[in-house]
Amino acid sequence: MADTPAWKIASVCDDMICRLWDVESGKLIRELAGHALRTPYDLVSKLYAAAFSRDGKWLATVDQAGHALVWEVATGRKLADVHAPYFYTHDTNGHTYGGIRTVDFSLDGQTLALGGNLAGDTSTITGSKSLIQFYEWQTGKQSAECQAGGDFFYERVKYHHEGKWLLAAGGAGNGAKLVLVDLANQSLLAEAKLPSPVFDIALAENSETCFTVGRGKICQWSITR
């Protein structure tokens, strides 16, 4: 799920539909359907994540086959379909690996940070390589990339409130990590080991505190220079 200051929530589901909800009334505002239901080898796909732009004007949703769709929140109109093919892999049985597992908008809303893994098997403990790619969604062009991190996939990414760095988390086995990515040169500013792989993160408005949610554990982190 993703939320906005405008009291809207976006939820994604295995039926590949993103639903917009009004927080106060609990009512469904609209359904956003546009992701392919099946992967290229006709297996069931998955809709992994959603994120609002800071002004609440746009919504991005990302899927297993490597597509990020951008929607106009007010109308439900699909504005862009960004294809990031390096996130989607398959084996000789057409068995799907990877996918874009997380997304966030840059402060100006023009760039999407997409997280997942590169060309690896996410079903094994060390079979994948972490990957973050940045796309200018209005043109569909990739603008930057960060492969630093380790042999895991990123489960969540969040921009710093002033756009100074990107917080990313993911992991597998003993390799679960929380990292800060320098947006200027796509390198790691800092990293911390996590007690378990991460399901979600929350970054405080001042970007000085964050929370990680893993299996059976919620951790609070202080982010200082």
Add this chain to the structure above:
Amino acid sequence: MSSSFPRASLSTAPRHDLNRREFFGAAGLGLAGLGWLASPAIAGQLARQQKRVLMIFLNGGMSQFESWDPKPGRHTGGPFQAIPTSIPGYHISELMPKMATRLHKHTAVIRSIETSNSDHKDVTLYAGKPVVAGLKMPSIGSMLARELADPVSPVPHHVMFSNYLGASYYESAGFYGSQWDPINIQPGDVPAKPPFKIRDSLVRLAPEANRLPPGMTDVEHIHRESLRERLTRGFVAGRERDEVLLGHNAAYARVRGLMDSARLFDIEQETQATRDAYGPTPFGKQTLVARRLIEAGVPFVRVNRGWWDHHGQNFEFHQEMVPELDHVMSTLLDDLASRGLLEDTLVVTFSEMGRTPSINNNMGRDHFSRMSVTLSGCGIKPGVVYGETDADGNQIAKNPVNLNEFFATIFQAVGIDHQRERIAPDGRPVPLTAYDTQPVREVLA
């Protein structure tokens, strides 16, 4: 097309100048005379039975929790619910709604297989013992192929659709000789670096032997094969008890037979409706070819579907793969039944192991020696659920079945005495399953 194998360099003897029909006739006689028809009476009996086995092998170890033995609500159960089936009181994973409505028709489930194996090894295919006292044993597929082979059939008798780890799960005929080895249909190569492209060549539905090497004509291949066969026959003279040696000629002869069987591997021969029913996935297409092979009389076909080794993200992957198995398996059983083939065809789902009850930090399940299997069709009492695991799926709670007993059940279902002995090259009698093994009679019709 130019050739690097000029005909004159192979043989110019008039007796080698065989036409295609004569060649295949000779090849067939050669096959019949070289070992596998050592007992014409037995061969004739088996030919009349015309039983076949189609095995769906779930490489990597499918989770029994997300398929045939769910434990919803338990800490080992995972996120999926269980749904009722057409067998009263029996529930399976919600990921298998199609099989849930069909189980009473053709299928028996055994939930209590104890493999004594919890690794990615092919030992499961050999009932845990690929080598006994230095003797290489045949795999279950090779044994079934030999016992069920129709001596007058021109089609292959053992075909396997491999996957990318096929070599780890290779059927081998062991001391039976290479003629009982599978024709192994390897997948295409995935590009080493991303982005991966969707390519038709990924999905191989026919063996490489369907095609001649580049630059070689069909006539040249026939002449070459004729020369090879003649030389081998001379070498074999006086060594007729060595089935491994004898098997080489038969195996080579099968390559020619395979080329003549090319239509069997061509799903374009099927109606669009049938192709649509099996679906466009590699597994669906290969299973359709497998059905064509079974229909044509191939006694043993194995389709591999992997990769189920989900130490991480087990539930995501099973959410993708189990519905595909559910769809393809139910389509296959419907298709075989509608064609009247299921009475004589046993469909088996099997794996090298199961998955652990415990769910690890990566939302995965690890290797586990216990698993569930299914038997459908020929010789099976439908609607039987045999064996139980305990509430959390940790232990076999009732009616454990080992691999020898499972294989004995397969043999019995298709009318083969599971204690039948074959003689090894050193004179040892070797039974199909370990002595004193009993089949699971409760699932047999």
